Amino acid sequence: MKKILDIITEKMQQAFVDAGYDASFGRVTVSNRPDLCEYQCNGALAAAKQYKCAPIMIANAVVAKLDANDYSMVEAVMPGFINLKLSDSFLQAYLEEMRTAPDFGVEKVGAGQTIVVDYGGANVAKPLHIGHLRPAIIGEALKRLHKFLGYNTIGDVHLGDWGLQMGLIIAELHERQPELPYFDPDFTGEYPAESPFTISELEEIYPTASGKKSDPEFSHKAHQATFELQQGHRGYRAIWNHIMNVSVADLKKNYDNLDVHFEKWLGESDADPYIPAMVEDLKARGIAVQSEGAWVVPVVEEGDRKEMPPMILVKSDGSAIYATTDLATMVQRMQDWAPDKILYVTDKRQNLHFEQVFRAARKAGIVPMDTKLEHVGFGTMNGADGKPFKTRDGGVLRLEQLIADMTDFVRAKVVENRIVSEDEVEETTRKIAMAALKYGDLSNQPTKDYNFDMERFAAFEGNTGPYILYTIVRIKSILARYGAWEHLAIQAPYNTEAKDLMLSVTKFGPAMEMALANEAPNQICAYIYELAGCVNKFYHETPILKEEDEAVKAGHIALIGLAKRILEQCIYILGFQAPEKM
Ligand code: ARG
Secondary structure, eight states, rough: OOOHHHHHHHHHHHHHHTTTGGGOOOEEOSSSSSTTSSSEEEEHHHHHHHHSSSSSHHHHHHHHHHGGGGEEEEEEEETTTEEEEEEEHHHHHHHHHHHSGGGGGGGOOOOOOOOOOEEEEEEETSSOOOOGHHHHHHHHHHHHHHHTTTTTEEEOOOOSSEEEEEHHHHHHHHOTTTTSGGGGOOSSSSSOOOOOOHHHHHHHHHHHHHHTSSSSHHHHHHHHHHHHHHHHHHHHHHHHHHHHOOOOOOOHHHHHHTOOOOOOOOBHHHHGHHHHHHHHHHHHTTTSSEEEEEEOOOOOTTOOSSSSOOOEEEEESSSSOOOHHHHHHHHHHHHOOSSEEEEEEEEEEGHHHEEEEEHHHHHHTOOTTTSSSEEEEOOEEEEETTOOOOOOOOOOHHHHHHHHHHHHHHHHHHHHHHOOOOOHHHHHHHHHHHHHHHHHHTTSTSSEEOOOOOHHOOSSSSSSHHHHHHHHHHHHHHHHHHHHOOOOOOOOSHHHHHHHHHHHHHTTHHHHHHHHHHOHHHHHHHHHHHHHHHHHHHHHHSSSSSSSSHHHHHHHHHHHHHHHHHHEEEEEEHHHOOSSSO
């Protein structure tokens, strides 16, 4: 479906032409004086300069050419503005089309295009901590938004499953259990199918090993193990497989709890096979140059105002680093999926890293210019006091714990307010807690730091997830009392609140497109907050079920039914769901 702004702009342009002026002056915008009108066109002011006459004359002439049926008000006001209000019949027809069209008639701007969303970024052998909340939920929301707007989407968790962290675990395991067959160079049999450690043991082994990095002897051992693993050491490979199996199962469980789902569980290790050929090629073509024993790709560009160090491709000891893996991952992604866009969702402290990798990828021709590369760098989530989030003993808070804390907080409310029967408490609690957590995060501009404030996020009033759910639940309960409603047609607005609600509904498509263009889930939040506000105003001012005229009542029901479906679509994109009662 065409957007309202486009429809009325086209009509306005035709009116300019019919009045003898150039079409280019007919651009309509949403009014910046909602007290006066809904839409406006300021083109007569610019046209006046070209045609050398009074702007109000032009505005008057254009207004005379507009179709009066489209507007409930259209006026030319001094010095030459054209103010518009849509007619009831225009709105009614537009909403009825939205109601009956698939996906509310949004234009599938991504049709035929593929996007890879690189998000999550978990590291194996390490539990998810609060730093993993933002990449998971921002990435998931952006992926779902792209999918809704027609893109073929591939979400890849890009696991940190390679490099020194693996060597550290192997070295530590060797110190603890040197008798294991993995360490026996003469062992030629089958390694045990069962892992020598559980997930909780692994989560203890890794930090212990990591803490010993400053011990030169241990550090050397870990580096050596990393090197041998990457060279294909059979026993170390087998340990690595155990680490992966144990760890990935646990990560999947945790992401599932967050309702975050990846199409691909690839990792840094999957990029490894692409590295040797890529490095050789970059060396051969002179894209990579030698610098102090290392191989680097210079990425300075003309006009750079900040320092732009070269991207390190191979360190002087011959090893590949984080950037090498990201570049090689691009080789794999281009080869396997030929995406039109790759989106990376990570902490904004990785800005420089991605700038370097993107430039190197362009320079080397790994990613062609018509494939967009974008980095959504997000800010830090701090505690309610604005300071970095820490547990009471100063450690990093596990993501599981954060979710459990929010869930306990919400459960207490649900129980206290006797919202649902006992057997529904958990399900209802889970949905509200997810909404509180995700909306609390996503309603902030991604780049900004924000404070995690459990009480504020979980409040049923204000700009919160639970408030949005509450609005949906309120509509659901009215619809349930009314009966079958899905077939009811939209009617002309019945009062100002109905009209405001209808206008807000029409902004759905433009809001989604804008959120996508800016990679900004917070714009979806802002949209549903406005829409929910309109629903609640309408509800307070209009007796819905008490309406005696059955036809009018059916119109009210159709309108709130459409608003509910749109709210539900939006929260689905944001990654949460509404309960039946609240
Ligand atoms: N595992 C990385 C980390 O913990 C994040 C990975 C982000 N994605 C990427 N393609 N580099 O920082």
